[in-house]
Amino acid sequence: MFSKEELNARVREYFEYADLHAAYDESRDVYLMLTSCSSKVGTLVIKMIVKDDLIIVIATCPTKVDTNDAEAMCRVAEYLHRATYGMKIGSFDFDFNDGEAQFRTSLLVKDALPSNDMLGMLLATGPSMWTRYGDGFFNVAFMGADPKEAAESSSNEGLIALLESVLASKRAAEAEQKGDTSDDEAA
Template identity: 30%
Template sequence: MKTNMYSIEIANIVKQFLTEDSWNFSFDEEHGIFKFGLRIKGKIHSLKYFISIRTNEIIVYGICPIGVDEEDNKMMMEMAEFLHRVNWGLRNGCFEFDFRDGEIRFRSYIDCDKTLPSIESIKNSIFCTAAMFEKYGAGITSIIFAEGYAQEAIAMCEKKYEEELYSILSEIGDSDLAAMMTRQAESQEITEEGADGEKLPSEEIPKVHMDLFGEKKMEVE
């Protein structure tokens, strides 16, 4: 008798969230895979999602609708460098790049070993993936459509993100944090180095933390 190679209990929790939140999805009962689409803001307008349920884990994949021309070596190398630079320091998930066909995707992971996932953790994994494509989508498209370079693309994305965050802080009246960000941006000419070129300890570099999700509601297709 054939048995499922995934946890039905975990799958039911994911199904509960998607159903209660009015997502339009399909579920492959044989392989334990959810499929759906999500519209997002930015240069990349939509993502295709695959949520793979395993016996003790959930893997969330957000697939970019555009890819790199695998026959264009320069573009392939620039995209690989760009995504590698983006991945540096990410706490949850990472971009993946298929050198066979130029596909780009973001992968997030939920550990369910000896525990069941919360609705919030499932939601965060889905929207974290969307937030990453919103933040770095302009860099991806600049490399694919404008023959851009990796370092320029990531600098553009980071600057745009800082400007948007500064604008939000200014609107809500958090002048002290906004001013701190302004000073930090002005000091980026030497990035993480001191005035004499000496590398600063990471604990001395100002850190700004922001809830990427907040009350933001994205459109589901």
């Protein structure tokens, strides 16, 4: 098992490798960053929390549902529950106290420190889920869309292909940024 300090060092090493600019909030013991999302949700707040044997990533939608609109709150709760049903990696959370919605995923660390690919996938999962389900969230919360229909139109089919595509794009961008031509030389 690794110490929290070792996991934090590995996370900082990954941020440097991937050229990600995360701010560390010492008072809350969390890494923070912003990323764009190609849905109506727009920009997401990404929080990475490093525990003793666990890394948690939370992708939070900055647009909150009106807590005074009980009907919208119930529709969004149903939509996010339907969206989460059957997922194997992560889930949507919905806070009834303030109308905040987020996607949470985690990685249990036991025998080996996480690879760059594992950390990249962990960070990409939340934004990928918001890309997939964000328009439905927005339509249900603010346009009165039916939660069941919105969830069905954003089904889980092709999720692995989507995540693999995100990871491949990220790898290509990293290779281009670092001037890596190893793939070209192999061809």
